[in-house]
Amino acid sequence: EPEVTQTPSHQVTQMGQEVILRCVPISNHLYFYWYRQILGQKVEFLVSFYNNEISEKSEIFDDQFSVERPDGSNFTLKIRSTKLEDSAMYFCASSEAKRLEGGDTQYFGPGTRLTVL
Amino acid sequence: KQEVTQIPAALSVPEGENLVLNCSFTDSAIYNLQWFRQDPGKGLTSLLLIQSSQREQTSGRLNASLDKSSGRSTLYIAASQPGDSATYLCAVLRTDSWGKLQFGAGTQVVVTP
Numbered sequence: 001e002p003e004v005t006q007t008p009s010h011q012v013t014q015m016g017q018e019v020i021l022r023c024v025p026i027s028n029h030l031y032f033y034w035y036r037q038i039l040g041q042k043v044e045f046l047v048s049f050y051n052n053e054i055s056e057k058s059e060i061f062d063d064q065f066s067v068e069r070p071d072g073s074n075f076t077l078k079i080r081s082t083k084l085e086d087s088a089m090y091f092c093a094s095s096e097a098k099r100l101e102g103g104d105t106q107y108f109g110p111g112t113r114l115t116v117l
Numbered sequence: 118k119q120e121v122t123q124i125p126a127a128l129s130v131p132e133g134e135n136l137v138l139n140c141s142f143t144d145s146a147i148y149n150l151q152w153f154r155q156d157p158g159k160g161l162t163s164l165l166l167i168q169s170s171q172r173e174q175t176s177g178r179l180n181a182s183l184d185k186s187s188g189r190s191t192l193y194i195a196a197s198q199p200g201d202s203a204t205y206l207c208a209v210l211r212t213d214s215w216g217k218l219q220f221g222a223g224t225q226v227v228v229t230p
Contacts, residue, residue: 031216048216055215110160
């Protein structure tokens with residue numbers, strides 16, 4: 001069964017460093033998302049992406065964050081200058097199509113645990 | 118502002134008992150509601166999606182109902198098994214959103230043999 005994959009599974013970085021989290025969405029999916037979950041808290045939406053553009057972003061997704069689809073298979077989240085409070089599990093998700101019957105189910109990857117020291 | 122609440126936060130049941138998990142949301146202008154399962158330290162597995170026009174959705178031992186007007190959804194898991202032990206999350210998609218799921222905090226379920 002097709003699945004969303006993410007690399008690395010765990011990333012440790014120093015405060016102020018740049019990190020890039022990578023995701024390979026399900027191959028025929030057109031919509032891509034990033035969420036994060038700080039330990040003990042709710043899963044929070046960061047950004048949605050369609051047709052090489054950001055469709056929607058949350059107030060968390062400030063200028064320190066950016067997303068890119070560099071090729072036909074990868075979808076990346078970059079954090080330019082990490083802060084301690086960026087430590088969280090980051091989930092990538094994808095969906096086949098929005099607003100179609102059953103086609104907007106979002107499928108999540110296993111996550112990347114980001115630890116900022 | 119949409120608030121999604123799941124009560125109780127934790128639940129323990131003996132094997133074989135039916136599970137009833139609750140999700141409530143404050144804004145009824147939703148497009149759909151999705152139930153997920155999360156195992157410790159793992160990603161989210163989609164269980165069921167209910168469109169706002171539907172009242173119920175079923176998959177195997179799982180059945181989810183939706184009452185949009187009262188802002189509630191219930192996930193029923195029949196004949197629970199120890200393998201059902203996990204955290205169950207609900208998430209709503211508002212009608213004015215391009216895919217932003219808003220999650221509840223989850224119900225942590227333990228099924229004891």
